Amino acid sequence: VDYLPVRALHQQLAKVTRFQSPRAFSYMFSPGFEPLRRQVAIRMRDAGVVVDPSEVVITHGCVDALQMSLRVLTNPGDLIATESPTYYGLLQLADLLGLKVIEIPSDPTTGISLEALQLAASQWPIKALVLTARLSNPLGGSIPEPRQKQLLRLAGDFDIQIVEDDIYGELMFEQGPIKALKSHDREGRVVYCSSFSKTLSPGVRIGWIIAGKYQDEIQRLQTFSTHSACSVTQMAVAAYLENGGYDRHLRYIRQEYRKNLSAFQLAIQQYFPEGTQMTRPNGGFILWISLPVRVNTKDLHVRALQQGISIAPGLIFSNTEQFNHCVRLNCGIPWNREAERALMTLGMLASQLCLEATASS
Numbered sequence: 001v002d003y004l005p006v007r008a009l010h011q012q013l014a015k016v017t018r019f020q021s022p023r024a025f026s027y028m029f030s031p032g033f034e035p036l037r038r039q040v041a042i043r044m045r046d047a048g049v050v051v052d053p054s055e056v057v058i059t060h061g062c063v064d065a066l067q068m069s070l071r072v073l074t075n076p077g078d079l080i081a082t083e084s085p086t087y088y089g090l091l092q093l094a095d096l097l098g099l100k101v102i103e104i105p106s107d108p109t110t111g112i113s114l115e116a117l118q119l120a121a122s123q124w125p126i127k128a129l130v131l132t133a134r135l136s137n138p139l140g141g142s143i144p145e146p147r148q149k150q151l152l153r154l155a156g157d158f159d160i161q162i163v164e165d166d167i168y169g170e171l172m173f174e175q176g177p178i179k180a181l182k183s184h185d186r187e188g189r190v191v192y193c194s195s196f197s198k199t200l201s202p203g204v205r206i207g208w209i210i211a212g213k214y215q216d217e218i219q220r221l222q223t224f225s226t227h228s229a230c231s232v233t234q235m236a237v238a239a240y241l242e243n244g245g246y247d248r249h250l251r252y253i254r255q256e257y258r259k260n261l262s263a264f265q266l267a268i269q270q271y272f273p274e275g276t277q278m279t280r281p282n283g284g285f286i287l288w289i290s291l292p293v294r295v296n297t298k299d300l301h302v303r304a305l306q307q308g309i310s311i312a313p314g315l316i317f318s319n320t321e322q323f324n325h326c327v328r329l330n331c332g333i334p335w336n337r338e339a340e341r342a343l344m345t346l347g348m349l350a351s352q353l354c355l356e357a358t359a360s361s
Contacts, residue, residue, distance in 0.1 A: 005240075012240045027231070037054075047179055059229060060226050060229045061229075062165060063207075070128065076097060083111070083132070084104060112151070121157075134178055139279055164181045164192050165193050171254060172254075188212040188213050260331045263335040268287070285330060289326060297315070300327065
């Protein structure tokens, strides 16, 4: 919340409820508020995606967009592929929809392994691939442009539909070099999902989906489930985007997150046990840390909580045991003495676990 434009959003919400109350308090139906869809279409140009406002469907956040995409593209029992490690919410969602998940190894600098994906696709009928091409969660990696094009060719060869989750895309430190995967999609193979949760506010629950040939099905599904996102917040976010403060806000938070990541990385080098490795993301605010293999981060999580420190242990980012020595840290909080003390404590707890594991082996 420290970096989110709460006051500006509050002003827009107050205006909308005061001056447009009949509309703001009525139902809004799929595909959503037209002025907001227009603003989203304008924003998509920065991601390299040219769309008409009529091709944008407003959703109740990004997870809503992901679940509708998967419900339209798959049936229970189908196999989907994801990056590994992957966003834990996706694993839970797949479970909920009765989908089997095959995890494809991913690398922080080059993204998903195309070789492993090809091998898997030649052995199993993968229905859809869910991935993040820009600043994946939890690795923070991005797929370079040439590999994005290769990925699309590969998906074409095996007729795999792709669901792109681009929720962190606007937090790339350098704007321009890496566009959304959707920007290279010439066959309508990519269903694009995103939201304002990481840039404006998670509480406004405004996301969107560009579904191409699946748009009618998405709208039908939405009409009979959530109608659309909340009317008041759609109108307030549209007004905020129209007033032009958003780009300035993005420049500010990118700068702050960049400073935070550097400070966190330095502290981790200083306080964490020898043999610790970490990612160097070029955007966003999350760090993926690999501790020495003998450290179980589930235990670290429990001990850290007792000290009032919250971390995400590696085991939740996979259905396998391979990331049990890893941890994801959120650096989206201001760097200060308190943050440094927390990392010092975390490093000390990790070192303790290292010693205990060595002693018992």
